[in-house]
Amino acid sequence: xxxxxxxxxxxxxxxxxxxxxxxxxxxxxxxxxxxxxxxxxxxxxxxxxxxxxxxxxxxxxxxxxxxxxxxxxxxxxxxxxxxxxxxxxxxxxxxxxxxxxxxxxxxxxxxxxxxxxxxxxxxxxxxxxxxxxxxxxxxxxxxxxxxxxxxxxxxxxxxxxxxxxxxxxxxxxxxxxxxxxxxxxxxxxxxxxxxxxxxxxxxxxxxxxxxxxxxxxxxxxxxxxxxxxxxxxxxxxxxxxxxxxxxxxxxxxxxxxxxxxxxxxxxx
Amino acid sequence: xxxxxxxxxxxxxxxxxxxxxxxxxxxxxxxxxxxxxxxxxxxxxxxxxxxxxxxxxxxxxxxxxxxxxxxxxxxxxxxxxxxxxxxxxxxxxxxxxxxxxxxxxxxxxxxxxxxxxxxxxxxxxxxxxxxxxxxxxxxxxxxxxxxxxxxxxxxxxxxxxxxxxxxxxxxxxxxxxxxxxxxxxxxxxxxxxxxxxxxxxxxxxxxxxxxxxxxxxxxxxxxxxxxxxxxxxxxxxxxxxxxxxxxxxxxxxxxxxxxxxxxxxxxxxxxxxxxxxxxxxxxxxxxxxxxxxxxxxxxxxxxxxxxxxxxxxxxxxxxxxxxxxxxxxxxxxxxxxxxxxxxxxxxxxxxxxxxxxxxxxxxxxxxxxxxxxxxxxxxxxxxxxxxxxxxxxxxxxxxxxxxxxxxxxxxxxxxxxxxxxxxxxxxxxxxxxxxxxxxxxxxxxxxxxxxxxxxxxxxxxxxxxxxxxxxxxxxxxxxxxxxxxxxxxxxxxxxxxxxxxxxxxxxxxxxxxxxxxxxxxxxxxxxxxxxxxxxxxxxxxxxxxxxxxxxxxxxxxxxxxxxxxxxxxxxxxxxxxxxxxxxxxxxxxxxxxxxx
Numbered sequence: 001x002x003x004x005x006x007x008x009x010x011x012x013x014x015x016x017x018x019x020x021x022x023x024x025x026x027x028x029x030x031x032x033x034x035x036x037x038x039x040x041x042x043x044x045x046x047x048x049x050x051x052x053x054x055x056x057x058x059x060x061x062x063x064x065x066x067x068x069x070x071x072x073x074x075x076x077x078x079x080x081x082x083x084x085x086x087x088x089x090x091x092x093x094x095x096x097x098x099x100x101x102x103x104x105x106x107x108x109x110x111x112x113x114x115x116x117x118x119x120x121x122x123x124x125x126x127x128x129x130x131x132x133x134x135x136x137x138x139x140x141x142x143x144x145x146x147x148x149x150x151x152x153x154x155x156x157x158x159x160x161x162x163x164x165x166x167x168x169x170x171x172x173x174x175x176x177x178x179x180x181x182x183x184x185x186x187x188x189x190x191x192x193x194x195x196x197x198x199x200x201x202x203x204x205x206x207x208x209x210x211x212x213x214x215x216x217x218x219x220x221x222x223x224x225x226x227x228x229x230x231x232x233x234x235x236x237x238x239x240x241x242x243x244x245x246x247x248x249x250x251x252x253x254x255x256x257x258x259x260x261x262x263x264x265x266x267x268x
Numbered sequence: 269x270x271x272x273x274x275x276x277x278x279x280x281x282x283x284x285x286x287x288x289x290x291x292x293x294x295x296x297x298x299x300x301x302x303x304x305x306x307x308x309x310x311x312x313x314x315x316x317x318x319x320x321x322x323x324x325x326x327x328x329x330x331x332x333x334x335x336x337x338x339x340x341x342x343x344x345x346x347x348x349x350x351x352x353x354x355x356x357x358x359x360x361x362x363x364x365x366x367x368x369x370x371x372x373x374x375x376x377x378x379x380x381x382x383x384x385x386x387x388x389x390x391x392x393x394x395x396x397x398x399x400x401x402x403x404x405x406x407x408x409x410x411x412x413x414x415x416x417x418x419x420x421x422x423x424x425x426x427x428x429x430x431x432x433x434x435x436x437x438x439x440x441x442x443x444x445x446x447x448x449x450x451x452x453x454x455x456x457x458x459x460x461x462x463x464x465x466x467x468x469x470x471x472x473x474x475x476x477x478x479x480x481x482x483x484x485x486x487x488x489x490x491x492x493x494x495x496x497x498x499x500x501x502x503x504x505x506x507x508x509x510x511x512x513x514x515x516x517x518x519x520x521x522x523x524x525x526x527x528x529x530x531x532x533x534x535x536x537x538x539x540x541x542x543x544x545x546x547x548x549x550x551x552x553x554x555x556x557x558x559x560x561x562x563x564x565x566x567x568x569x570x571x572x573x574x575x576x577x578x579x580x581x582x583x584x585x586x587x588x589x590x591x592x593x594x595x596x597x598x599x600x601x602x603x604x605x606x607x608x609x610x611x612x613x614x615x616x617x618x619x620x621x622x623x624x625x626x627x628x629x630x631x632x633x634x635x636x637x638x639x640x641x642x643x644x645x646x647x648x649x650x651x652x653x654x655x656x657x658x659x660x661x662x663x664x665x666x667x668x669x670x671x672x673x674x675x676x677x678x679x680x681x682x683x684x685x686x687x688x689x690x691x692x693x694x695x696x697x698x699x700x701x702x703x704x705x706x707x708x709x710x711x712x713x714x715x716x717x718x719x720x721x722x723x724x725x726x727x728x729x730x731x732x733x734x735x736x737x738x739x740x741x742x743x744x745x746x747x748x749x750x751x752x753x754x755x756x757x758x759x760x761x762x763x764x765x766x767x768x769x770x771x772x773x774x775x776x777x778x779x780x781x782x783x784x785x786x787x788x789x790x791x792x793x794x795x796x797x798x799x800x801x802x803x804x805x806x807x808x809x810x811x812x813x814x815x816x817x818x819x820x821x822x823x824x825x826x827x828x829x830x831x832x833x834x835x836x837x838x839x840x841x842x843x844x845x846x847x848x849x850x851x852x853x854x855x856x857x858x859x860x861x862x863x864x
Binding site for chain 2: 005008009012018020024026028030031033034062065066075117119126127
């Protein structure tokens, strides 16, 4: 019995595509997941900072695409021992100053023999925020050096354009129209934020992160969204997830919400 | 007692107060609603991304076909017009008939894609509209213009023949101009998503829309897609001819569709040889725009995609050459060139193996220890760009050589300078191959930034050789003596399955490259500007992508077969009535002295 041409043609097409699919399924399967934003606040122990920085190195920072640790990279220098080495790179510049400059202005000093291809990591598409930059510097310092970076070492403007919400990042400085004093009242009163959060001289809650310097650590965009959608903005490292109420958008009036954010933005 | 008029202002004030109180009470809901701005909607069962992916790929497949085929159809029509050879006019009409059948499906899929974007990605669509609204109008108007021109071109074939043929050819040219402009506009949207330009950090246009249109990857992608459309159009038309050949009942019919398949493959192969160069340009611009994106594309999670691509392109090279070699069997006089086939096959196979060699392997610790690292001690040398660029350039040269031999298979040049001409041609091949190999080896000894520049010399050498060889070949074989007519229709049936294999492979390759272009944006709708915050923000692994590409490609071919069947119904009706379509079917069986 002769097989019809149509059947043969279909069989050939299916076998061809099946073979391509089979091969594609037989090689390593790697997904590219969107990175989680990290938020570190208050007194973070160096070990926690370094661990967070290492995670960023492998994920959101995309650093290991070019850099290796303990192995010479083709596109970028080996970062093994960079914590000890970076204090000697530029005269008069400490290790952490050099590392911060390398992350924020990579073109300022390019290691000999490598092309100037490193992006500014606080800008999109990588877009590390201040907390993440802090952790990253701590991790790099830990590679042969001493971890002494503090949040204050990271420039206040760093990470301001990290967003990518269709309007770039949030502006570095946003002036909210709300009443700061009324917002403080909302914080301690109707919203009961003080029960969980510490703000020096205002409240002493320990369930959530210390907010004494929240406006210094986080962009206004993050703060505004965090109040309305706490789960959607991620959980601060070291604190339990799902504790912060999700209904502030319904419980607070627009004025109360604006006042509360205006108050939080003064915490620097 | 107060008068009604006096009481009324009080009532109004009370009403206003109540309204204000209600408004204030409603404000919290307003704050909550603001936080719940509709950014995405979910398509039932399979999710929004998958449905957009499938429809976009289908739309692009059809669009590539209807934009690619008219380019060579009009050239073939011009050849028929100037040489007064009716068979070219028939062929051009056959090609346009296929386009015509696929035209409305392309438009329907485009409209469906638009609805999907508006409905399921409203924030993204609003963002794009803010920037590209002006171009929407131009696009729509051009689409009208192209539709009417193609309709006139197709339906006016008999009406605008004879002394009015120039008007008809003009319509073909015009429809191509409209089509190419439409392609360029659509490309500006998607290249903007890859390499946005002309906007502020807040995502607003800085000046005119042109700055966003002319973004860094726009022109390279325009060129790349234009060439790829030609290849795609050629392979699909050739596959259609192959199907008709295999189902042919008479020798005449077989001869006709053998010839049509050959022309389709010739178009595809000619464009395919320059496609990698356009790909280099696009890749270089991606690197120049953003190193992170470039490195993610070639060295990040997508690095294995290029191994699959190498296999597909290897199949295309081997298939195209095999078809030419089989085709030589129906050309008397080609025997003298068949001795070269094993060497060309060896070179192509070697190039294929080098190109498909991965740079590094993902291994277990024990495997890595056994091998001495993630790079194989010997094969690892072939997994780098120096080796791969050398391999692909040599494969292009070999394929070109196959074509040159096919072209002269039944011809003997009578020119007195034939020996010199041939010597220069062989020297051009040798010099080009030498340059390619030299820079391939030298690339191992220099920094990557220097090595990248070497590919330009390699490409230049190959293109230069192609140009020089053809410049000599055309006059050298003009008026050549024939060693026998090509026996159209007497090619082995397996050659037709090769044409179908090429069409399937190239369609699948287009799907893969679409995934690559879209996937390198990772979790960004617009790279670095508008982030993908949907549940589908993860870029899937290659296996999943391949399964989707296969399913959509099956869908595409099912639709194509249905549409071509529909398009052929009038012809069947005409045949039953004893007539034919718009153009008379030429008789090709019995031989032709031409090889192209």
